[in-house]
Amino acid sequence: MSYEEMFEKLGENPIESAKEAVRLLIKIVENILKNPKDLKFRTLQKNNPTLSKKLLPVAGVQMCLELVGFQESNEYFTLPLSIPLSKLEEGKDALCVWKEAFQVDNGKTNERQKMASTPSVQNKVENSLEKITPFVLPPLVRLYANPFLHQVEVIFHEALRFEDKNTQIRARNLIPLQKLEKLAQERLRTIQEYAKKNHLGDPNISIQETLLLELLAWFKEDFFSWVDSPDCEQCGGKSAFSHMSTDPKLLVYTNRVELHRCQSCHTFTPFPRYTDMNILLETRRGRCGEWANTFTLLCRSLGWDARFVMDETDHVWTEVYSIAQQRWLHCDPCENICDQPLMYETGWKKTVSYVMAYSGEEVQDVTWRYTCHHKEVLKRRTKCTENELVDVLLKLREKRQMVFSESRKNYLRRRLLMELVELMNEKKPGECDNKGRVSGSEAWRLQRGEIQTSEPSRFIWKIDTKNVKERVCVRYSAVRDKYEYIVDNDVRKTVDNWNAAAVDHSNVFRKVEKDWKKVYITRTEGCSEEGRICWRFDVEGDFKILDTVIVDFSSETFENGRVCTQIFAADLQFEIPNGQRHFSSDEFNGKKSITIQSTLSGGKGDMAWQHAQLFRESLTSDDFPFSVTFIFK
Template identity: 60%
Template sequence: MGLENLLENLGKNSPDEINEAVRVLSKIADNILKDPKNSKIRTLQKSNATISKKILALKGGVDCLIMMGFKENATNFTMPSNTSLESVMEFREILVSWNNSILRSEVPASQAEKQAEMEIAPSAESVEEIIKPVALPPLVQTYSNPFLRRIEMYAHNVLQYEDKNLRGRCRKLIPVTLLEYNAQERLRSIQKLSKKDKLLDVDVSLQDMIILELLSWFKNYFFTWVDCMECKHCGGETAFSHMSTDPKLLVYTERIELHRCRSCHEFTPFPRYTDLNILLETRRGRCGEWANTFTLCCRAMNWDARFVVEENDHVWTEVYSITQKRWLHCDPCENICDTPLIYETGWNKNISYVIAYSAEEVQDVTWRYSSNHKEVLKRRKNCLEAELLDALLEIRDKKQKELSESRKEYLTKRMLMEVVEFLVENRK
């Protein structure tokens, strides 16, 4: 059973039952982590009253033990000595985080008011502990055209994904073992279907399945979408009012929205952070924060990933599939993969420019996201096409200046394959 189905089943129990089950499961995990060689701790008797009533009697309870690493026997559950302690710890963390999200959704209004006030933004003290600025080289802009200057800025900002400390911190937050487990289940299911239907295309790998799992985990368990803030004064509904110019608020970001309460008319700030160290703590925002953090997660998984900017106010991620030898569109806000035409055909967006950025490349990928290239060309008026091409080539050359010849050759071949892909209008 996959993690999503497990949590869905567990969520069918009462809040009190869930809370107590998570407490007991967490205690079991903690005991194993503290004394992993103790075989007694790794054995749970079915006749034990606590195990029987607080775990086995619940929907999804047995699956929790199995997901943690226990094997079911006639009279007990035992955890093999070779079970990964990392997987035990990761499952415990996900279970606790999931349970906390349920508890927060049921907090009484009086408590929610205090909680909202505390959670609007990290305190100055906590932010100072969180921020570990990524040392980027100074940005020297060479273009006067505003569009090309934006391209230069994005091409510079994505260098932060390569910071080893930042990627290491992000990696520790990702439940890699569980994602791999669920990905293997997905892959096995596809392989079984392919055996029944020999015409079924199964040109996918474990990496491709982990990408899907990472998207699902990111949207459902890690990041939170924010339209309007809950009023920090009365807990009421708010609506965006204006951008703050208060220097006391503009400390860790240059953009802070002020949302006005419909009831008490007081203002609640919503900081639009771009610092990834802060976003790994707050874990909320809109597409900018989502795509920024998700791209970091992909780099933390050691995948080639690009931050993608669509000129009409949306951003997402692309991840390179080693098996399929192509870039996969990944939108963490929508939890979708490889559906690039969704914006044009589903959202009715008038695509004009879509640029992808990484530490090694900057690429015009507009053609992947449109099925009507002639109409797109009519809308591209920010600069001459030759100017854009020259700028992209110049920025790319600068990025690849210090790379090895073998890496440059690989990137060039990959880029040429991508350009060939763009020659045919996308219809899927």
């Protein structure tokens, strides 16, 4: 049961009935948040006229009451005191998003009734920036002369953009939520089964965390694109940064426009650096600033507490609050990495000084989460005194939260206190941090694919000689991630997924580079150990005798990366030299079992894992970079 299902149920009602029910539900929740210990607000009598006539007859209402924690008895719906207020806040936010969707344009009510399965204003993104209304911030009155402290107040002020309900509605509409929730549920079940099998106890992981990981992967692989220099608008060639534009005709919706000069025709192509997230939802490209802004918005659109994090050494990312773990999780959408805060200092070798987190509710100094050298960092913090910074943060938070309910302010204070206790503890990096991988409990690392949950598939290709005239071919497309089993030019069988038809594999995965439009198999991200993948082919029956084996196998290496590919059959062993794509031999005459194994190793620096690759292809390729052909006599 989810809010998405609740929205679908609400869509089954007459629109006015649904709107009135949502209004009353919001009022019920707000009354409890304002008076959290008053039992009269936590008890709803079923025979109450409002409940019996305006709420319960509306499809989806009872589901909403259960989602926020109400329990049903014969005469009442009651909300136990043990239910956290954060659950009510989450419910209220979801209802407000739904309500806002029907207030933006009353003239389109009929259209919205057709799409009531999700609380969105429109089902597709606008095709032109001219149709987008940029979000306008209220004016800021400068309080601090110190340049750094003024920067803090400016960015905190700009964080109000994440709270704009209309922008959140647009963002949520772009998320394939049903698909991601299904993947998240499957991931959660896998974790729970693994924890149970290995006696790990309760992994303390909720659907929020697994959905967050699916959102990170979708955002990087499918939604957003990285741009160093745009392709030339004139000829499509490569370009390089030249200078910043001062042309007022280009400075529309932004005050920063880069000009990139084409290396072929020398034409200038503008690249605007947008910060308005209404526009970024349209363009869906940029560098870390655009990535972090948009990802933070998407998290807020799902009702999560999320904040924009800025490092003074020029990088930005997101933090999302985990309700189950009661702590903030570091999320870098550019890297598709979650909960690895020490990677910048330990893996990227950054010199941390100030790391500030901004949301529509609070601003916090989170530097200490991202360093394991507190004393050294403290010596580098010279832009203001520590007392000045603390005083500014307190005043900015207090001013922003003046209009909040007492229950919300109390919740934020308790959460801040817990975070401050966490930040006081100086963490030590482990091997995982040095390799750019995530530390934490075994169950938590499992979510990020660092623990294999099952034994290798042990798939063996059965080459049946009964109905073969001359040849059998097994081939693999990296682009489609599909194997084909072909008998005399007739496709008899297909197998999806690279690992589903391998007899063994370790420390490898299929990498899709949306930025460079490439796909390949390589070592697990950050892995310094060897990666390996192995295929086995057994010849069955005596109707034909194997004569010749032909292998086409592509690989590429960078730096000092190495790919070693070997073919085994009984007492035979051959090695396909690195870079050689074609191998053929008739020495397999009469053999019954053949194994092909490829080992990936070597490479330099933090990206060493990526310096040995199998089957690298363009995403538009129709080729099969791996094929094994068996010729019979």
